[in-house]
Amino acid sequence: MSLSNVPKLQELYFHPWKLPLETLTLVDDQFYSFIEYLVGSTLSNLLRVQEINSVPILLLTTDVFKHLFLKINDVETDLLRQELLLQIDNNNLIVKSANRTKIKCLFDILKITSDRIFQEGQRIATKHQINYSSFAIPSATPAVSTANTYSTLTVDDQRNSLLKCIDDWSSLNETFFNLKEFKLEEGNNFRLIVKAGTNGIQASIECLCKTIITLGKLHSKLIPSNFYRHLKSPGCKYVNRLLKEQKLEETNRNNSYSTTSSSSSSQLIDNNSQSTTAVVPNRKRTLGSTHKIKSKKQRKN
Incomplete structure (x- = not known):
């Protein structure tokens, strides 16, 4: 199962119904990848070392942090202790609040999703006749088959x-x-x-x-x-087809923008050229007029 359609933990906390129901059936590596996606690799490894490999087993576990306080000496557990626990004095260790909060949030989301399955999809119309006075089932009693039972969902x-x-x-x-x-x-x-x-x-x-x-x-x-x-x-x-159409639309938009920019630049260059051409003759006439005035002054002198 791809985790790309699974919202992050923060969003699931407010909208737990967005969690895909398929996630409740994940086991082993897929389950650990799912847990890592929601609460991080350290907490996922904590479940892995305890062989908590599915949602049902996780929900039935009283305290996932209890393992860290057992007298277990191995490198992996020691690393988990360093990451997940906080030393408050020389002898006492406690679970960091953020780690316990993440697990509690995860439990709440999975419990709500699990309850939703039972409420909406687990109302199986089966009626078992149990004879409490005897452990033997009379041969005349027909066997109850669950293979053809249906959900009450219409x-x-x-x-x-x-x-x-x-x-x-x-x-x-x-x-x-x-x-x-x-x-x-x-x-x-x-x-x-x-x-x-x-x-x-x-x-x-x-x-x-x-x-x-x-x-x-x-x-x-x-x-x-x-x-x-x-x-x-x-x-x-x-x-x-949708991706190609969007790409084509973006290409056309970029080409249109480039054409518009080129036209604007060309127009700006033309305007500048015209302005320069108009100014130069005036400048020549001004210089010429100045020269004539100076010549007249020299003749008078």
Whole structure:
């Protein structure tokens, strides 16, 4: 997953809903890169040495700094202590306030995003019949299959959620595409198809380059990450066309500016030449007149 569409920690603190849901499924190196992107490499390494390699494990960890106060003698832990702890006297160490605040902020954002998944996409309509009087399951009781259970989100719910995600994503990725005005609007820039089938609610997006992208799911909720990936790929002719049109427009504007500047310079040179030509004869006449006056004075004398 690319982190280019993930806002910084400061923005996520005020708008946690902007965090892509895909980030909650990252593990190992991708997870550590995600943590480093938000709170820095030192705190990411702190999680790495403890093998906290995913969001669920992180959220279930009571105190990530506890590791630093254990009697562990290794170079990596000692380096982390130097970076993350503050010595207040000869014997006591405390976690620097900024580091603890970053982790708390990270926890809050991930918890809100996790709760959002459970509230919007985890309302699975399953009803398990549990017999508390016996551990044995009667043979006549049919097995409950979770493979064909569906989210309570309707087609309209899924559609509205996708459109909101796409709108937010396009606003956040203007700088990534180097486009001055990059806005994705259904009907103008893409066509969204959401419909219910035997395998639940499915969706696809037809890009303006005529490519049809099938959307994936995260915990029964449709997510547009495949569409994002297509737009960022070199194969999307629609984005390539936008970039070429913008480049052509800038070239024409620069050429127009150069032509205007050249014309102005030429006009200025012409005006200066005319002014010089007009002044020189007058100067000659003045000198000539002066010479005649001097000659007359000499004759009188």
